Amino acid sequence: MRIAVDAMGGDFAPQAIVEGAVDAARTFDVDILLVGQRAAVERELAKYALGDARLEVVDAPDAIRFDEQPALAVKTRKGLSMRVMCDLVLAGRADACLTMGHTGAALVAGTLAFGRIEGIARPAVGVWLFGLQPNTFLIDIGANVDCKPAYLLHFALMGSVFMERVRGIKRPRVALLANGAEDNKGNALVHDTFPLLKRSGLNFIGNVEGYDILTGKANVIVTDAYAGNIVLKYTESLSEHLLNLAEEQLAGPLSGEAMEKARSVLGNLRLRADYAETGAIPLLGVNHLIFIGHGRANAKATKNAIGEAMRAVDARLIDAIRAGLKTIDPVAG
C-alpha cells in the first residue's frame, strides 16, 4: 500500500510531517511518498536512519505564498504539494493521500482532482469527537453551510459507511442533530430530512440534541457545516476554558507536589480534547481517498493519520460508499 503525504502542509512542516512519516514507515507495512520541495524534504529525511523503511520523495516545486488565499492557489497552481499529492493518487501511484495544510484548500484540491462520486449530492467532511467520544462521528464540518435534505441523507450514508468500515462499528446508529430529541424538533431542514432517513435503510434513531453529542447515543450525528463547525470550534474553546479554570483554581488549595500531578492530568485531558492530536479527518464523497489533518499536527498525529488513511484503503471505503448509495431509497435523493 502506498500513501502520499504532503510534507509541506501544516504549522510544523516539513519537520514534524517527515518525522511522523518516518515513524509510520518503520511501524506499518506501507510505502510513503513524501511530496514537497525536494531539497527541504530530503534535508529532513537525512536526519533519520531509514533501514528498510520505504520512503520516497516526490518533488512539488511550488509553495503557497503568504499573500495568497490557499483555496484559490490550489485551483490554478499544479506544482503545489497538495496538487501533486492528489495527482499521485489519480495516476494510481498512491492509494490515498494526506495533508496537514489549509483545510479549505484541501477541500478544493480533493474535489477538483478526484471529482464527486456519481450520485452524491455534495462531498462532506466528518470528524470523530476527539478523545472525548471516539465512537461518534459528526458530519458535515466542511463547506456545506446551506444544505438540502438530500445532502444530509448522503452525509448520513457516508458517515455510516465510514464508521462501519473504518472504525468497525456494526450498523452505526445515525441521528440528526436538533434542538431537542423529540421527533418534532429541528429546523425545516431537519424536518424535511427526517422522513428520508426514516426510509433510507440506515440505522436511523431519530433526533439527538446538543447534550447527546458526547454521550455516545449516536455513532453518526448529521448536521449542516454551519452548526457542525460551531460545535467543532466551541469544543476547543470550552475545553481550554474549563481546563484552564481548573488549573488556576486547583493551584491555590493544592500543595506544590499535588499540583504537579494535577497539571499532568489536565495536560492529558487537553490532548484528548484536541483534535490536532487525533489523526486526520476524511473528505467523503469524492472518488479517491484524501485525509486532512489539523494544522497543528505533530509527528505523532501525522503517524496516526497515516494509520487512519491505511485503514480506509484496507476498508475499500470508496467502493463501500458507492455500494451504499445503491441501497438507500433512490427516491430519497
Place this chain on the structure above:
Amino acid sequence: MRIAVDAMGGDFAPQAIVEGAVDAARTFDVDILLVGQRAAVERELAKYALGDARLEVVDAPDAIRFDEQPALAVKTRKGLSMRVMCDLVLAGRADACLTMGHTGAALVAGTLAFGRIEGIARPAVGVWLFGLQPNTFLIDIGANVDCKPAYLLHFALMGSVFMERVRGIKRPRVALLANGAEDNKGNALVHDTFPLLKRSGLNFIGNVEGYDILTGKANVIVTDAYAGNIVLKYTESLSEHLLNLAEEQLAGPLSGEAMEKARSVLGNLRLRADYAETGAIPLLGVNHLIFIGHGRANAKATKNAIGEAMRAVDARLIDAIRAGLKTIDPVAG
C-alpha cells in the same frame, strides 16, 4: 416594585421557589406575589419567620397534568400558575414575572398574554453564558429555529439593549455566529443579515466563530435557535464530561486529602458552567417582562432570578427596546 413568581414551576417547586422568594423578599426592596395552589404555597410559607418581608400568595387553582403537553396546556387553561402570573403583570399588579417551569410553555404563555412589541418580527430568548462568560449574551436559544434576516436584526437589537441596560455594558459589541470570523463566512442567513447589522447603528463587529463564544470578543452573539440551542445544551454536556474525566483521573495520583480539595474546586466549576445556577433568562420582544429559569433551579437561583427581573424593571427594558427599534434603519426590517 412587585414581582410575580410562579411557585409551582420547576423540579423543586414549591419548596425551593418559596425559599428563594422569601430570601429575596428579606434582602431586596420588593413585593413578591407567590402564584400557585394556595394551600401548598401557604404551607411552605409557614416555615419561615417573615418579619417585614413582603410576600403575598395569589391562588392559581390549576396544575399541568403529567399526561399533557405543557405548551398546549397553557394555551387553554387560564387557572395555571404560569397564566395567572402573566395576568397579574397585564393587570398592572406586578412589574415582571418569573417562572422555573417548562420553557416552551413559558414562551407560549408570555407571548400569548403580552403580545409582540410592535415592529419586532419575533420574540426571542437570550442567555448569558453562565459563570463562564457573563459578559456575553447568546440569542436566540428559544423557538426560532428557522429565521429571516429581520429576525436576527431584532435579536441583535434586543440583546444589545439588554446587555446595555440590565448588565451595564456600554455600546455592547454585537456579532453574528458563523463558521469562521471572516466577513465572507456564514450560511445564507448570516450573509443576508450582515449588511442589515452593518447599517443598523448597533456596535456590530462582524462574525465570530465557535471558538469565540467564551472569549468575550462579543457581548451579544446572534444566531438562530437551532444553533443556539445546540450550543447551550452542548455546554452542559461537554462541561460535565470534562469535569467528570478530570475528577476520575485526578483520583488516582492525588492523595485522599488533596483529592478532597480538588473535588471541591471541580464542584464549584460545575456550578459555574451550569445555567440552572445563574438566575433566569428573559423572553425579549413581548410587551411585558417575563423571565424563565432552569427547571433545576434551587432557592439561590430563584433569589438570583428575582434580582435579575428587578434590574430589568429598573432599567425600563421594554421601553428601551421600543426606543431602540426606532433608531435602527427602518428599511432593514
